[in-house]
Amino acid sequence: ILLSSMTDVDPLWVENMNSVMDDNKILTLPNGERLALPRNIRIIFEVQDLRNATLATVSRCGMVWFSDDVLSLDMHFKRFLTRLREVPIDAGDASKSDSASPAMALQATAAACLAPHLSSTGLVARAIEHAVQLDHIMTFTSMRALNSLFSMVTQSVRKCLQYNESHQEFPLSADQTEQYLQRRLVYSLLWCIVGDSRSTVRHEFEKYVRRSCTISLPPDSDNIMDYEVQLPEGNWVAWKNKVPTIEIDTHRIAGTDVVVPTLDTVRHEDLLYTWLVDHLPIVLCGPPGSGKTMTLFAALRALPDFEVAGLNFSSHTTPELILKTFDQWCEYRRTPNGIVLAPTQLNKWLVVFCDEINLPAMDKYSTVRVITFMRQMVERGGFWRTSDHTWIKLDRIQFVGACNPPTDPGRVPLDLRFLRHVPVVYVDYPGAESLRMIYGTFNRALMRTQPNLRQLAEPLTDAMVDFFSQTAQHFTADMQPHYIYSPREMTRWVKGVNAALSIWSHLQVPCDATLLVRLWAHEGLRLFSDRLVHEEERQWTDEHLESVARAHFGAHGANIEEALRRPILFSGWIDETYGSVEPHKLREYVARKLKVFCEEE
Secondary structure (H helix, E strand, C coil): CEEEEECCCCHHHHHHHHHHHCCCCEEECCCCCEEECCCCCCCEEEECCCCCCCHHHHCCCCCCCCCCCCCCHHHHHHHHHHHHHHCCCCCCCHHHCCCCCHHHHHHHHHHHHHCCCCCCCCHHHHHHHHHCCCCCCCCCCHHHHHHHHHHHHHHHHHHHHHHHHHCCCCCCCHHHHHHHHHHHHHHHHHHHHHCCCCHHHHHHHHHHHHHHCCCCCCCCCCCHHHEEEECCCCEEEEHHHHCCCCCCCHHHCCCCCCCCCCHHHHHHHHHHHHHHHCCCCEEEECCCCCCHHHHHHHHHHCCCCEEEEEEECCCCCCHHHHHHHHHHHEEEEEECCEEEEEECCCCCEEEEEEECCCCCCCCCCCCCHHHHHHHHHHHHCEEEECCCCEEEEECCEEEEEEECCCCCCCCCCCCHHHHCCCCEEECCCCCHHHHHHHHHHHHHHHHHHCHHHHHHHHHHHHHHHHHHHHHHHHCCCCCCCCCCCCHHHHHHHHHHHHHHHHHHHHHCCCCCHHHHHHHHHHHHHHHHCCCCCCHHHHHHHHHHHHHHHHHHHCCCCCCHHHHCCCCCCEECCCCCCCEECCHHHHHHHHHHHHHHHHHHC
């Protein structure tokens, strides 16, 4: 009996087995009945550590220690290269298993050109050794990096095979295959080793890779991650050339399902496709409001063979939540090989999306039950159903997750034995250029309700991004816990302006550049100034808001002095329009309402 995939051996259950592990091998049941185990039964525990085990348990067991050195990197490299040479990537196609077939010949070529880099002294081994010294959002392990890397390399070889199948008259030459795969190896290496790190660490590691290899790379002034490798020549092509420019309707500004393509979303979606095709579990980690959930759902919606079941984890989440999700989306089928749990939709994969995956709390023995349950399903491909003690095999079910960094309050570091199977990608806040692309799209849609102000869409976007960037850089969570600025503030800013412009358009209220700037300033102060604690902080905000307004709106016909005349108040109380009001009118209105209220009382 092998008790595997266990995080801990805690006294709650293992103490009941002490009599079994004695020489007499007697199992004592809760009702007092004693059962003798046959002589042909042995028990093996496969555990991570014994920090919670008692001396009574430890003294009854023989011990075998497996260190990290038992499996060297070179062993993993040789296994991968051997499988690449001898096992067809699309194993379901028996016609490709012949070593003389073009597909197997290409795989052999791929293994030969990758072998120098996948060795104990090659680029990958040296890069992993260097990566241990770098900062990672989650604890770095070589096994997680290798699993992710082998998946991406396999996908690169699969692309070569697909290209040859669609271009049978002019397949890839050996030189083209070698150039493409070597460049893809460098690109994959960066994502698999520092994909879970911040941009500064990625830049540092990229410099190391440039010094350590002779493969042709993009110019030193550019980031390698900002490029992809294209077939057939294996050229480096900038991702920004593949970012489409989209236009949206005005009514979609208030929606939550709009995804504006940027450099970050395009390359993240391509990365997710690679791992989803290999059916690896994936975790996106990043600060709140960075677009993790949006990116995952955008990638999954683009794949027709996947159904998504969304789960929101909390500190009290248990495995029962996942089992209930299975009951809703899947069905149990009895087959000659046992009971299989599969999605009700035929020929589709069920992706269980676990949002806030690192929120579930540990028990007193440092075990997160739901994560341990998920790890068992990933490693073993199934779980034991306790109601009838039956092994349930999973079919066409995989897991993806999103979470905040484990250093945030209330977060629990994910178990390393679970992370070993999971590629981790750090999704940071979009840069200034990406913010301009996103909110420029929204503002162009915004100005369709005001045709006379369409020329202000770009200045409005630049002013929003400029002021947001200055504020986020100046005020940090170290000053006050609630000084956290994410693109969600930008979204609220746009939606606030849109709400007012929609009312004005419906009621045919005229709007000029000065009124638009005043509305922009009002919504900005509401979002950024009202949360500030000290008067000098509010004064800094007022001064920078005015300087940004003069820089971006001064040349577009707006009267900045009138637009920023204080106090800036907008209200819909006085009449049916939501507009700028004078303080004394608002004060008189409130006084009348209070008088009526007091008289009614």
